[in-house]
Amino acid sequence: MLKKLMYLLIILVIISAGIYIFLQLYATNDINEGDEQQSKPVETNHEDIATAESFVSRIVTLATEGKIIDGPFQAGKSQMKEINDSFGEPIITDQTVLGDYTTYKNDVTVGYQKSLAFDLRSYNETLQQIHLSDIRNVQGEPDETRYYKDENVDQIILAYNINSNYQLKWILPNPTEQQPDPVVHHISVYTEPPISEEVLTLLQNMSLEEKIGQMIFAGVDGANYDQNAENLIHQYHVGGIIFNKKNFLSVDQTNQYVNKIKSENAAKPLPIFLGVDQEGGRVAKLPGALTPIPPSLQIGNVGSSEFSYAIGSLLGKEVKSFGFNMNFAPVLDINSNPNNPVIGDRSFGNTANIVSKLGIETMKGIQSEDVIAVIKHFPGHGDTATDSHLELPRVNKTIEELEELELVPFRQAIQEGADVVMIAHILLPQVDAENPSSMSKAIISDLLRNQLQYDGVVITDDMTMEAITDHYDIGAASVQSVKAGSDIIMVAHDYNKVTSAFRAIQKAVENGEISEERINDSVVRIIQLKEKYQLKDDQIESVDVNALNQQIQSVLNKHYY
Known part of the structure; x- marks a missing residue:
């Protein structure tokens, strides 16, 4: 009996030991599995970057297209609406001299002007894999090194000119003995904004009166500097002065007059435009015994691009020699109506091809002498039967019909670098039944700005022409023209009309009819x-x-006679 009890006890001990060992092994295995789970890397949404230097190379490649790692958007091309639609509501927007900077929840900051992004900044945490040495190993020494320090940061900025369009900037903590090879804080892919800091600074320092003055191109009375001219420069701050035939008596008198205007304006923050109509042919205002330049129609009959460019260069030389910097030429109207009393031989021809080809070459010739060329008379004065100096012409064409003929030279000139477009005083009832083109949003903003994608200066034809004054108060007409999209109002005659236009625009801004942002x-x-x-x-x-005449004669002998 005792022996049986001992066997039973031994069996119980063995079973108990087995259970204990089993439980210990199970517990140990359970703990090890938990450790394995803890030691697994946390999965992230970041792409697997093989090495820091390969990451640098990828960022450089994206920067050549104006992009950062956080999205498909491009500096200088992407609009803020599409960025906001993708990134959501911004956290904060800061205003700077250069533009507004908006920060989003995804660690991206975008600098923009007029809704166009020009600076894309990424604060993505994956950038902290990159050290200063990695950047230099891949890109070498930067084109420019800058430093920024305030109470919160002490940073070094390495700027690399990636191509003619974009600059890539690496922003890191400034190296120290303790941290000689810091990691990246953020990057910036930058392109020149539409408006430079210098321009914005000038703008911010201008009074409202000075701004409005820049938008006035005024005529002056007589052949000498007088009190009215004094007021135009010093009281009304006009941005430009046009000389007409009555202002020219002789070469010496013109020199004195022009120099006086320049000396009076010299202390102003901006130089003054000095303009003249010097087209050649019957529209040639400069004084002196200058050898006549043939009218555009005769140049068109020759049909030579080289000749047209040379004529433009001669016109530019003439204008520049007399101290002017703007020429209201060339005419890009197509002479499609033989009954037209105002264009005629001022046009290069009666087809869009010849006017485009030769008019643009003449424009480029003028520009080659550092003189501003003004293409005119948008959207086309060639198919009118009345003179807008005397009454308001009507052109009963649709936009589609204009596209087939009148707009062709203007579209091509804009693509070839036109700096200034002059708007005609023409009523196009199928486009805008109420306003002549010089006062029409449909013509200036919708057609010229949006459809033809022109962002240069828009100037009206002379607002004292009877096409305007017979139907409108000049002040009200000037306000409407600015609202429609004109940049410069030309008032070529009558000091009182100049001041009326100025005061009307000023009043419209003060009462909120025109915003100062629009100005x-x-x-x-x-x-x-x-x-x-x-x-x-x-x-x-x-x-x-004499020197001018020799150059004119040489060109005419080569191409014309």
């Missing part, structure tokens, strides 16, 4: 044009008419 848009274009041509109010020396 700023025009003034920016004007400043940019003056900067593009590096205009200065420098004095001119006496004009060598």
Whole structure:
């Protein structure tokens, strides 16, 4: 009996030991599985980057297209609406001199002007894989090194010019002895914004009166500088002055008059436009015994691009020699109506092809002398039977019909670098039944700006022409023209009409009819044009008419006679 009890006890001990060992093994196995789960890397949404240097190369490749790693958007091309639609509501928007900067929840900041993104910044945490040494190993030394420090950060900025369009900037903590090879804080892919900081600074320092003055191109009385001219420059701050036939008596008198205007304007923040109609043919305003340049129609009959360019260059030389910087030429109207009393031989011909080909070459010739060419008279004055100097012409054409003929030279000239477009005083009832083209949003903003994608300066034809004054108060007409999209209102005659236009626009801004932002848009274009041509109010020396005539004769002998 005792022996049986001992066997039973041994069996119980063995079973108990087995159970204990089993439980220990199970517990150990359970703990190890938990450790394995803990040690597994946390999955992220970031792409698998093989090495830091390959990541740098990828960022550089994206930057060549104006992109960052956080989306398909491009600096200089993407609009803020599409960015907002993709990234959602911004966290914060900061205003700077250069533009607004908006930050989103996905660690992206976008700098923009007029809804166009020009600076894409990524703060993506994957960038912290990249060290200063990685950047230099891939890209070498930067084109420019900058530093930024405030109470919160001390940073080094490595700027690389990726191509002619884009700059890639790496922003990192400034290296120290403790941290000689810092990691990236953020990157920026940057393109030049539509408006430079210099232009914006000029704009911010201008009074409302100075801004409106820049939008006025005024005529002056008589052949000498007088009190009215003094007021136009110093009280009304006009941005440009046009000389008409009555302002020219002689070469020397013109030199003195032009130099006086320039000296009076020299202390102003912006140089002054000085314009004249010097088309050749019957529209040639400059004084002196200049050898006549043939009218455009005769140049069109020759049909030579080289000749047309040379004529443009001669016109530019003439204008520049007398101290002017803007020529209201060439005419891009197609002479499609033989009864037209105002265009006629001022046109290069009666087909879109010849007017486009030769008119654009003439434009380029004028520009080659650092003189601003003004193409005219948009949207086309060739198919009129009345003179807008005397009454308001009507052209009963649709946009589609204009596209087939009248608009062709203007569209091509815009694509070839037209700086200024002059708007005609024409009523096109099938486009805008109420307003002449110089006062029509449908013509200036919808057709010229949006459809033809023109972003240069728009100037009206002379608002003292009877096409306007017989039907409208000049102040009201000027306000309507600005609202329609004009940048510059030309008032070529009558000091009182100039001041009326100025005051009407000023009042419209003050009472909210025109926003100051709308004024700023025009003034920016004007400043940019003056900067593009590096205009200065420098004095001119006496004009060598004989030298000009020799150059004219040489061109005519080669191409015309």
